[in-house]
Amino acid sequence: MKLLTHNMMKSHCKGVTNGFPLKLSSTKVDVKEVEFNADFITRMLDRLEWGALVEAARQLGVGDSLPEMAPEEGGDEELLRSVHHVLLEVEVTEGELECPETGRRFPIRNGIPDMRLNEEE
Numbered sequence: 257m258k259l260l261t262h263n264m265m266k267s268h269c270k271g272v273t274n275g276f277p278l279k280l281s282s283t284k285v286d287v288k289e290v291e292f293n294a295d296f297i298t299r300m301l302d303r304l305e306w307g308a309l310v311e312a313a314r315q316l317g318v319g320d321s322l323p324e325m326a327p328e329e330g331g332d333e334e335l336l337r338s339v340h341h342v343l344l345e346v347e348v349t350e351g352e353l354e355c356p357e358t359g360r361r362f363p364i365r366n367g368i369p370d371m372r373l374n375e376e377e
Contacts, residue, residue, distance in 0.1 A: 260300070280353055
């Protein structure tokens with residue numbers, strides 16, 4: 257699961273009012289090179305929940321190059337490359353997501369988060 261995906265996910269457990277951001281923990285993280293596209297990253301900056309991205313990246317130990325505050329006007333190429341790396345090249349292959357409100361844990365196996373709920377959830 258890439259951090260781009262994580263940034264757009266939330267919990268849908270009963271009684272949850274926000275469910276975002278999901279706490280991320282990993283037991284296996286892979287880094288796979290992806291071709292850099294500055295235009296794509298620039299367009300994504302406005303769509304990201306920046307604080308959640310920085311927090312998730314730091315939970316994985318890859319967020320040191322990201323500023324606390326979201327960049328304005330796209331930022332320079334070095335920053336865009338850092339965001340590209342965190343969003344698209346870092347992939348959680350094993351781990352779990354945790355609902356911030358209920359504590360319900362969702363496994364990540366082979367890079368795929370399993371967000372299925374039981375009927376009572």
